[in-house]
Amino acid sequence: MKGIETPEYNAAILAGKRIAIVVTRWNTFIVDNLLAGAKKHLTENGIEEANIELIMCPGAYEIPLACQHVAASKQYDAIITLGAVIRGGTPHFEYVAGECSSGVMRVSLDTGMPIAFGVLTVDNEQQALERCGVGENAENKGEESAACVLEMLCVIGSLNS
Numbered sequence: 001m002k003g004i005e006t007p008e009y010n011a012a013i014l015a016g017k018r019i020a021i022v023v024t025r026w027n028t029f030i031v032d033n034l035l036a037g038a039k040k041h042l043t044e045n046g047i048e049e050a051n052i053e054l055i056m057c058p059g060a061y062e063i064p065l066a067c068q069h070v071a072a073s074k075q076y077d078a079i080i081t082l083g084a085v086i087r088g089g090t091p092h093f094e095y096v097a098g099e100c101s102s103g104v105m106r107v108s109l110d111t112g113m114p115i116a117f118g119v120l121t122v123d124n125e126q127q128a129l130e131r132c133g134v135g136e137n138a139e140n141k142g143e144e145s146a147a148c149v150l151e152m153l154c155v156i157g158s159l160n161s
Contacts, residue, residue, distance in 0.1 A: 009150050011046055013157035018051045019149065020076040022066045024083035024119075026059050033132035034082045034118055034142030041146035060085050060119050061096050064103025071111040078149040082142055083119040084128050097121040114152035118145030 021038060023031055035054070043049055053076065057066040060083040067079050081104055087093040100119055108115040118141050122128045126135075133140035 007151055007154075009045055010154045010157065013154050013161075014046050014150060016051070017047060017077040017153060018053065018075060019047055019078050019080060019146075020053045020055055020070045021080045021082060022055045022057060022063055022070065023081075024059050024063065025056060027084040027086065027128065030084040030120065030125075030128045030132045031082055033134060034084075034120070034140065034145075037133055037140030037142035037144075038080050038082060038118065038146040041143045042150070045146075045150055047150075059083070059096070060100040063100050063119065064107055067104055067107045067115055068111075071107060071113045071115075076113075078114040078116070078153055080116045080142075080145045080149050081118055082145065084132070085119060085121050086125060086128055087123045093121075112156075114149050114156065116145035116149040116152075118142055 019042060023035055039052060042052055055066060055070060057063060063081050063083060070076055070079055085093060085097045101117060104115055104117050120128050120131050120141060129135055130138050131141045
């Protein structure tokens with residue numbers, strides 16, 4: 001599996017940060033691998049396991065609403081979204097993937113909260129497997145999403161200090 005290049009995080013900024021991970025119930029094998037990668041990266045980089053909250057939602061279409069409520073709770077400093085939308089033979093893929101992506105961005109901009117978009121939008125199951133850490137050319141987009149959210153917490157933290 002390919003590793004990701006991550007910056008040096010500011011441990012003082014990340015100390016005590018609480019991260020919500022919003023995860024879909026669809027494509028569980030893929031999503032479980034994304035979740036494992038995200039949690040591993042967070043804990044290896046100073047986020048205590050007790051400060052990581054898993055929030056399940058039905059599917060990718062529901063992720064933005066879940067994120068909106070997570071942000072409104074004011075209990076978390078950042079959100080990671082994880083899911084997998086795999087193209088099928090109908091236009092359903094475009095509606096779900098597009099609305100999920102734009103909804104997550106809207107919540108992030110409206111709240112100022114870092115939200116990492118770790119929802120795979122792929123053409124087939126093989127692409128999903130490669131992006132969740134399975135296979136010889138695999139990478140884990142869950143890990144990358146965790147890296148993204150930690151870096152954004154550091155960027156925002158340094159701008160506001």
